Amino acid sequence: MPTVPQDAAPTKRPVRTQDDLPRHRYPVTPSAEALLSADDATFNAWAAQVSTDIDATLRDYDIQDRATLRELLGRRLNIELLTHRNEAALATIAALRAAQDKPDAKLTSGLRAEAIVRARIATGQTSGPAFEQAFAKNYAVALDALPWAITGTALKEDRQRAQLMSPTLVDGFVRTDVEPIVTRERAVSDKPADDLIWARMMRQVDLPVQPLTITALGKVVAAKNVAKPDIWTAREVTLTPSDHPTPIVVGIWDSGTDVSLFPQQLYTDPRPRPPANAHGVAFDIDDNPTNGTLYPLTADQQRVYGSVIADFQGLNDLEQAIDSPAADAVRRKISGLPSEAVPAFLEQMKFYGQYMHGTHVAGIVARGNPAVRLAIARRTFDYRNIPAPPTDASVARGNAAAQATINWFRQHGVRVVNMSWGGTAGDFESDLEKNGIGKDTAERKALARRYFEANRDGLYAAIKGAPEILFVAAAGNSNSDNAFDEAIPSSFVLPNMITVSAVDRAGDEASFTTYGSNVAVSANGYQVQSLIPGGTTLESSGTSMAAPNVANLAAKLIALDPKLTPAATIKLIRDGASVSADGRRHNIDPKASVALLRTRPAFAK
Incomplete structure (x- = not known):
């Protein structure tokens, strides 16, 4: 009978696709809204069940997929922020950054959470003037150190999210995505559980520093917002009658x-x-x-279509840090929505988006x-x-x-x-x-x-x-x-x-x-x-x-x-693409692909 050394690590379960991950179920009574508003002892006891399962999954499963690691670490970080486990949160933030694939995410992941945690540690407080001053300083220093060319788009997107978020919008997300499940099941699985923990974290940790966040991001955007170069205009191909298409x-x-x-x-x-x-x-x-x-569209849907277009335009302007009337209007509209109106608003935006x-x-x-x-x-x-x-x-x-x-x-x-x-x-x-x-x-x-x-x-x-x-x-x-x-x-x-x-x-x-x-x-x-x-x-x-x-x-x-076949067309597209230094991107170059086509012996024109 084969023997196993007593100090050998147990074999982890392989995870090849999302289907190999464990599923969990967490009772929620009487409602998601009640749990979200519960006292710290009640909510944290519920979240502890989720935390235990996260740790067990990370310990027992061989997870090579970095997106899954990021998801699990993000859930753990939210719980650590809520339960004031500051040193553990700093370690999780470091692990979260190490699990990133994209250059901007490696630099910006957990940036605001880290500023919050370090302000807690420095002041021994979680709110008040001293804490807020420490947070604002930590966050501003961290933002100023970032290379704009790499992180500028991410920072503008973060500013947009901060400008739109409100307590009622957070509650509205829970009404939309979690409460219907709780009404039927009196329980939630992993994803809606994560949504509840995120909502609680937003209420107690993120939203209290929202004005300072918007101010800090606004300053760095105003100081560094240089438009990225456009590589696509020079690569564009426009066919004309002279091409005999x-x-x-x-x-x-x-x-x-x-x-x-x-x-x-x-x-x-x-x-x-x-x-x-x-x-x-x-x-x-x-x-x-x-x-x-x-x-x-029905007559009613046609009537509101114009205002919905204005909402989408405002969201685009916010994403690009353009302070337009449309951006201001949609910011005020969304951040001012009562929680009971959020589900209908989100469904409407999804309908018109499609x-x-x-x-x-x-x-x-x-x-x-x-x-x-x-x-x-x-x-x-x-x-x-x-x-x-x-x-x-x-x-x-x-x-x-x-x-x-x-x-x-x-x-x-x-x-x-x-x-x-x-x-x-x-x-x-x-x-x-x-x-x-x-x-x-x-x-x-x-x-x-x-x-x-x-x-x-x-x-x-x-x-x-x-x-x-x-x-x-x-x-x-x-x-x-x-x-x-x-x-x-x-x-x-x-x-x-x-x-x-x-x-x-x-x-x-x-x-x-x-x-x-x-x-x-x-x-x-x-x-x-x-x-x-x-x-x-x-x-x-x-x-x-x-x-x-x-x-x-x-x-x-x-x-x-x-005469091109699908395979030949794909080859021309791939061969004409420019490869990034890290090998992650193969950006198409229409002019290069058309030039390759014209050099083919079989090209008849």
Whole structure:
């Protein structure tokens, strides 16, 4: 019988994907709001259960995924801040920074928390004039030491968050994301538990120093806010009649498009066969065939649309540290929302964000290419705070809709398809919890896995079954590894698919962008300007904006040489990209890729 040395460390459980992580359940009574407002002894006793499970997960599981480490360490830090374990918090902040991948995050993670902790240690207090003076000094010194070229965007984003946050907004987040679960379950799983702890930390630790935070960030932004250089203008390719481009059909597989904005760049089927329309196909929120290239607004929704556009513009201005009237208006509106109004406001913003999304993507794809012909495959994404629960029937309908969409693409000669959307197994699990489905975390996890795998396998087979079409996928906006998260479709590895991450105007990695070994290239996904329904232009950020920049390039390459296969097109895009010094980014260079195309012996023009 083999023997094991008594001092040998126990073997940790391997963690290859998010599905290998443990799940926990924490009772909450009588309500999330009551727990959030409870006395310190009551709340901290509840949070201690979460803390014990975090420590056990870090101790017992071999977690190589750095995003997961960051998530667990962030949860632990919030508990340490609430329970005034100051030295432990400093150690966690150091570990959190060591787990970062992106240069700006390595320098800015936990910066405000560290200033708070050091002020506590120096003064022996957690509030009052002496504490506030120490915090303000610590934070200002830390901010001043940061290199603006690396951290400027992160600091402006942090200022935006601080300007918008309020106690009622924090409470409103809990009403939106946690309270419905507690109402059904009288308990929460890991993510909503984390949300509760975050909300308590914001109330007791972060918001009390909010005015000082805004002042300090405002000073550093005012002193150092130098615009980053724009690398994309010099790389842009605009096709003209002298290029003799061949018309190319590109699928915008998204939330719908205002086709009136693209009269000369629209695919039209002369003999559409219902339920398809002249410009593509459409499916409703339940994945049943429907009509129309754009979700129809009610009269009430149309009336408020203009004010919603102003809100989005104000949020964009705040993100870029532009003190405009729109920025001031949306700041006052959001920070002044009563907590009971927050759920409806968030649902409204999600609805209109999705309503605008497909048109914005289409505008990026069509830019500078008179040969493009946009084909619209409309999906109706679920915008509700409590979405419809997944079932075997709903997954089957979703797979059938995806297959029908790709069949239509193939039948109508679509060469490139943009997919600025995605999902994970965790999304299925969350939707089940919000609907109170599953008697415990184990059953819920098993149900989610079944639904997810059926959805994944159906979508994978449909894309693989169209080898003549190049599919362009947005990596995601979760600042994590898409393979570990099992994100679909972005984690697929197929010869006819390319996955895209986001960088900013200077080509630096965006704070939000997902990454992964199959992410082939990066493109501008930060404050990208394009059209929205009705014809207004708006800037928007996300890998949703990066992917259509690659679809735009792919369409131009194929318009110049229709003989290109998906594999050849991907190679031209990758070979033309510029590689960052750390090797993390392969930023597309349309001019370089077109130049490579023109040197190919097979190029006939």
